[in-house]
Amino acid sequence: MKRIRLARLVSAVTASAALVLATAPLPAPAADASAVVAETSAPSRERMRMNQRVFDRVWDEVRRGYYDPALHGVDWRAARERFRPLAVTASDDRALYGVLNDMLDLLDDGHAGASPPAAVRRQARQYQRRAVLGLTLMAGDARDVWTVERVRSGSPAEAAGVQVGWTLNSLDGRPWGADVEVFDGRPVQLVLTDEDGVGREVTVTPRLMDGPQPFVADRSRPGVLVLTVEQFDEGLGRWVGGQLEGLDPDVDVILDLRANPGGRLWEAESVLTCFLPRGQVWATRTTRSGRAVTLRADGDCGDHDQPVPNAVAVLVDQSSRSAAELTPAALQEAGRGLVVGETTGGSVLIAQDTDLPDGGRLTLSRSDFVTRGGVRLEKRGVTPDLLAPRTLAQRRTGADPTLEAAIAALDGAGSTAAAAAIDR
Numbered sequence: 486m487k488r489i490r491l492a493r494l495v496s497a498v499t500a501s502a503a504l505v506l507a508t509a510p511l512p513a514p515a516a517d518a519s520a521v522v523a524e525t526s527a528p529s530r531e532r533m534r535m536n537q538r539v540f541d542r543v544w545d546e547v548r549r550g551y552y553d554p555a556l557h558g559v560d561w562r563a564a565r566e567r568f569r570p571l572a573v574t575a576s577d578d579r580a581l582y583g584v585l586n587d588m589l590d591l592l593d594d595g596h597a598g599a600s601p602p603a604a605v606r607r608q609a610r611q612y613q614r615r616a617v618l619g620l621t622l623m624a625g626d627a628r629d630v631w632t633v634e635r636v637r638s639g640s641p642a643e644a645a646g647v648q649v650g651w652t653l654n655s656l657d658g659r660p661w662g663a664d665v666e667v668f669d670g671r672p673v674q675l676v677l678t679d680e681d682g683v684g685r686e687v688t689v690t691p692r693l694m695d696g697p698q699p700f701v702a703d704r705s706r707p708g709v710l711v712l713t714v715e716q717f718d719e720g721l722g723r724w725v726g727g728q729l730e731g732l733d734p735d736v737d738v739i740l741d742l743r744a745n746p747g748g749r750l751w752e753a754e755s756v757l758t759c760f761l762p763r764g765q766v767w768a769t770r771t772t773r774s775g776r777a778v779t780l781r782a783d784g785d786c787g788d789h790d791q792p793v794p795n796a797v798a799v800l801v802d803q804s805s806r807s808a809a810e811l812t813p814a815a816l817q818e819a820g821r822g823l824v825v826g827e828t829t830g831g832s833v834l835i836a837q838d839t840d841l842p843d844g845g846r847l848t849l850s851r852s853d854f855v856t857r858g859g860v861r862l863e864k865r866g867v868t869p870d871l872l873a874p875r876t877l878a879q880r881r882t883g884a885d886p887t888l889e890a891a892i893a894a895l896d897g898a899g900s901t902a903a904a905a906a907i908d909r
Contacts, residue, residue: 509541540572595832602844612696629660667691717748721773722755726787737895755784767815770852797822798891831866
């Protein structure tokens with residue numbers, strides 16, 4: 486089974502991807518894993534047979550379906566000879582998926598990743614009530630490097646004193662991995678390093694908490710509607726359309742896509758349909774065969790037949806990936822939205838998820854992507870119109886100069902300027 490996405494699975498999820506420690510990476514993002522992991526041992530025959538099936542499926546999908554027929558110059562047959570014996574003899578999912586991702590890393594593609602079954606299950610219940618630590622982790626350049634992106638308010642991690650910006654080194658003596666999960670009331674030992682390189686050891690006792698909301702609307706500021714999107718999940722376009730229903734044209738709209746790992750292509754198109762004229766071209770994707778497919782603003786924005794006239798700003802940062810990059814890029818090129826924050830991650834290809842025989846999942850780029858203006862965002866990212874980063878200290882205290890800069894920039898722009906941009 487395959488699903489079109491714009492998010493990378495990092496050792497289990499999306500992204501380019503943020504991993505919320507309680508779902509799975511994904512892009513993206515899930516932190517909350519258990520201290521129960523498989524012990525290293527000789528694999529059984531059944532295990533080896535399944536390992537072989539999984540490896541062969543991944544290798545063949547890349548050979549037949551990767552968007553670049555030349556595979557970025559990688560000798561894929563040589564890769565099979567090198568990695569297949571290691572995969573077949575892997576004793577557990579951590580070892581198997583480590584081998585698979587080592588092989589996929591040869592493609593140098595932020596969307597190419599394999600997620601083990603535990604991560605797939607965790608992602609499926611990321612918004613449900615479950616035992617959590619309350620951390621959101623962001624993947625680094627090295628596989629076992631995870632930085633604390635967020636600490637959930639009222640969570641066990643907050644109570645234990647874990648801080649945004651710290652690096653998670655291990656959980657109960659092992660690096661964080663997709664085969665880890667946590668249980669209500671069962672303490673785990675975290676070893677972290679702070680921003681000054683000082684080691685920190687804390688004990689955190691997971692507890693049941695309601696799942697986070699994927700989309701949140703904030704109307705607390707007069708004349709401003711802030712729509713925070715954790716990732717481009719199913720129903721996002723209709724939700725945005727519902728929030729815009731009956732909105733006074735003088736109210737400024739801010740889309741907060743910071744630390745957003747991406748998600749469904751259809752939902753990105755639906756969000757754009759809320760702000761661009763229906764049918765307007767905003768990008769082109771090119772398949773493996775070389776066929777160009779034009780992307781238009783024809784998504785599902787609820788009951789809206791016409792784009793809203795409100796002034797728009799989009800907040801982005803270095804952790805905005807995939808759909809959270811193409812969306813601001815499209816609004817920016819159309820003169821329809823102001824992009825504020827930091828240059829984005831530059832992980833923008835059209836990917837699909839493929840289910841694997843053991844319940845795991847392969848995410849693989851199936852199409853290249855360029856904006857309406859012909860810009861290839863892969864490895865480049867989106868440059869903001871207004872540079873307004875947040876320092877680590879500001880993130881910890883809740884100060885948000887990026888949001889304040891966007892509000893100030895839109896202040897006085899009014900609906901006339903936004904309507905003029907639509908008519909361009």
